[in-house]
Amino acid sequence: MGGAETLHQDEAVLLATALVDYVAASGGLHVLFIKGPGTTMMGLRGHHVSADVDVLVRPEDLDRMVDLLGGRGWLERPSGVTVVRRYSHSRTLYHPQWNCDIDVHDRFPGMEASPGSAFDALWRDRHYLVMAARPVPVPSIPAAVIFQALHSLRAMDDPRHQREYSGLLQRVDVSMHQDLVDLSVELQATAALQPLLADLGIADLPALQGTVSEEWRHRTSAQGPGTAYLVSLIESPWRVKPLVLARAVFPSRQTLRERDLYLDDSISGLFRTHVSRWRRGLAGLPAAARKTKASRRR
Amino acid sequence: MTEQVWRVSSDVACVHSADGGRVAVLHLEQHVPVILAGTAASVWNALDGTRTEKELIEFLAHEYATEARTIHGDVMGLIHTLSSTGTITSSPRDEGAS
Numbered sequence: 001m002g003g004a005e006t007l008h009q010d011e012a013v014l015l016a017t018a019l020v021d022y023v024a025a026s027g028g029l030h031v032l033f034i035k036g037p038g039t040t041m042m043g044l045r046g047h048h049v050s051a052d053v054d055v056l057v058r059p060e061d062l063d064r065m066v067d068l069l070g071g072r073g074w075l076e077r078p079s080g081v082t083v084v085r086r087y088s089h090s091r092t093l094y095h096p097q098w099n100c101d102i103d104v105h106d107r108f109p110g111m112e113a114s115p116g117s118a119f120d121a122l123w124r125d126r127h128y129l130v131m132a133a134r135p136v137p138v139p140s141i142p143a144a145v146i147f148q149a150l151h152s153l154r155a156m157d158d159p160r161h162q163r164e165y166s167g168l169l170q171r172v173d174v175s176m177h178q179d180l181v182d183l184s185v186e187l188q189a190t191a192a193l194q195p196l197l198a199d200l201g202i203a204d205l206p207a208l209q210g211t212v213s214e215e216w217r218h219r220t221s222a223q224g225p226g227t228a229y230l231v232s233l234i235e236s237p238w239r240v241k242p243l244v245l246a247r248a249v250f251p252s253r254q255t256l257r258e259r260d261l262y263l264d265d266s267i268s269g270l271f272r273t274h275v276s277r278w279r280r281g282l283a284g285l286p287a288a289a290r291k292t293k294a295s296r297r298r
Numbered sequence: 299m300t301e302q303v304w305r306v307s308s309d310v311a312c313v314h315s316a317d318g319g320r321v322a323v324l325h326l327e328q329h330v331p332v333i334l335a336g337t338a339a340s341v342w343n344a345l346d347g348t349r350t351e352k353e354l355i356e357f358l359a360h361e362y363a364t365e366a367r368t369i370h371g372d373v374m375g376l377i378h379t380l381s382s383t384g385t386i387t388s389s390p391r392d393e394g395a396s
Contacts, residue, residue: 005320005333005335006333007322007331007333008322010313011313011322011331011333012322012331014311014313015311015312015313015322015324015331018311018324018326019311019324019326022309022311022326023326072329073329095329095330097329097330098330132311132312132313132324133310133311133312133313134311
């Protein structure tokens with residue numbers, strides 16, 4: 001009986017969700033599972049196998065959560081490019097024997113309220129969904145709409161995000177509009193959510209005025225490392241630009257490993273990796289330049 | 299003497315396939331899940347906290363249209379494996395029934 005079966009990704013995500021919930025509870029921490037299977041179970045997106053578990057914690061609990069999971073063999077995947085690291089909102093963990101990551105968020109881009117008060121509002125309205133035969137805490141449905149919308153709006157040049165956003169618009173019932181508005185105001189997310197509120201026909205309320213933060217502009221422009229390096233290059237003082245450029249062309253071995261855990265460390269392997277990066281970078285440069293330019297006009 | 303039954307531990311998470319032929323099981327104090335497929339999944343699905351070992355084996359033998367003695371060794375082997383990790387526990391039949 002039994003045998004060497006491989007863990008499927010959908011199984012891994014659900015089991016890791018239950019694990020994170022259990023580990024958090026054992027440490028007395030509150031967590032909320034955002035995006036992912038919960039969004040599908042709430043009927044806010046179609047079936048889509050997630051690659052990771054997204055969990056939101058209070059900012060002061062981030063290190064503790066990462067430590068607790070570290071005690072279970074989950075290792076931190078360092079974040080990459082400098083400009084992305086500056087706006088870091090999560091820490092990504094992986095386990096050599098699991099085929100999914102765990103993203104531990106201490107805040108969510110687009111929500112400009114202080115991370116602690118945002119968490120408190122989301123925790124206050126939480127409910128529970130059964131995942132892997134265990135009840136786990138998730139945001140309310142209006143909050144889940146906000147997470148999903150912000151997630152999509154951050155990268156609308158991605159066809160999958162476009163599809164998910166369109167699907168979300170169809171799934172948001174008019175009876176939810178007032179709750180959405182109230183929560184958007186409380187989370188100070190109305191500026192980033194302007195496209196959603198406009199598409200739902202509820203963007204004209206005076207309380208919904210506001211401008212997007214600098215971070216949100218970065219988030220919606222610097223999607224890949226190419227744009228991130230470009231933004232970093234533009235924004236750096238002249239004396240630092242050569243260093244940024246050098247890092248873009250010849251990133252450290254550690255940076256390369258962050259993107260590929262199975263990096264071939266030999267000279268020929270590193271050379272092949274660099275050449276492959278340069279090809280991708282050159283091919284993506286025009287699009288990255290257009291995005292960066294458009295973002296800076298906003 | 300009170301009869302003992304096997305039930306899934308309260309610290310276990312599991313994901314069933316749509317057809318019930320596969321179960322991914324994680325004892326939350328363990329680091330990695332185990333996958334039960336085919337007959338092993340059938341044993342898991344039958345661990346409902348109401349059957350004694352004898353009843354469990356008879357039930358599975360009936361399900362697979364075979365004799366109890368044919369599957370006895372395999373079923374008990376799996377039960378011992380799962381119980382050694384605390385994934386399933388035995389208790390009196392009338393205790394903890396829900």
